Amino acid sequence: LGVGRIQEKPVLVKGKLKSDRLASELLAMVSAEPAADSNTITVKVVGPDPVEAAEVADEFVKQTILVKQDADKQAVVNARKALEAQLALAARLRQTVQIYESSLLPQVRASVASALAAYRVGNVDFLTLRQAQLREFEVSTELAEAIANHNKAVAEIELLVGRTSL
Numbered sequence: 001l002g003v004g005r006i007q008e009k010p011v012l013v014k015g016k017l018k019s020d021r022l023a024s025e026l027l028a029m030v031s032a033e034p035a036a037d038s039n040t041i042t043v044k045v046v047g048p049d050p051v052e053a054a055e056v057a058d059e060f061v062k063q064t065i066l067v068k069q070d071a072d073k074q075a076v077v078n079a080r081k082a083l084e085a086q087l088a089l090a091a092r093l094r095q096t097v098q099i100y101e102s103s104l105l106p107q108v109r110a111s112v113a114s115a116l117a118a119y120r121v122g123n124v125d126f127l128t129l130r131q132a133q134l135r136e137f138e139v140s141t142e143l144a145e146a147i148a149n150h151n152k153a154v155a156e157i158e159l160l161v162g163r164t165s166l
Contacts, residue, residue, distance in 0.1 A: 017059055029053065030060055079160060086156045093150035100143040108136040 017026075032043045043061055047053040115132035118124040158164050 017055055026056055029056055032060075083157065083160045086153050086160065090150060090153035090157060093146055093153055096146045097143065097150055100139065100146060104139050105136075105143060108132070108139045112136050 021029075029045050029047050030043065031046075032041050034041050043057050045053040045057040045060070047056065112129075112132045112135075115124055115129045119126065119129040
């Protein structure tokens with residue numbers, strides 16, 4: 001319950017109480033202060049009718065609790081969506097890393113070995129060998145980026161779930 005949130009409720013309270021007072025009048029009756037040593041607040045309502053004052057206080061508190069519960073539910077929904085997105089990203093990046101490690105990198109390494117052997121016997125020029133080596137470097141760099149991005153996604157998942165070992 002936030003002290004500042006009391007000011008968001010007068011229209012809701014007025015509707016629930018079916019009061020003749022204006023929403024601004026109901027708000028003027030209410031004050032709230034946080035407790036010094038806990039997460040509670042004290043709500044005070046000053047009015048000529050003690051029954052009405054109690055009803056107003058109760059309704060302000062109920063509405064504040066409902067808004068807090070809605071905010072908590074939305075926070076859970078948002079966290080779940082963020083977690084699902086990070087899990088999907090981590091899975092895609094894991095597949096990318098596996099493809100690079102099992103297929104692409106071995107292929108370009110074989111290409112470099114082939115170009116080097118051909119260069120040694122004079123079948124290809126130096127530029128062809130350098131292009132093969134450059135492609136190996138590019139693929140290795142892409143693999144390193146995929147691994148780094150995967151690790152970042154895993155770290156985000158750990159942050160979201162509050163654990164450091166998946």
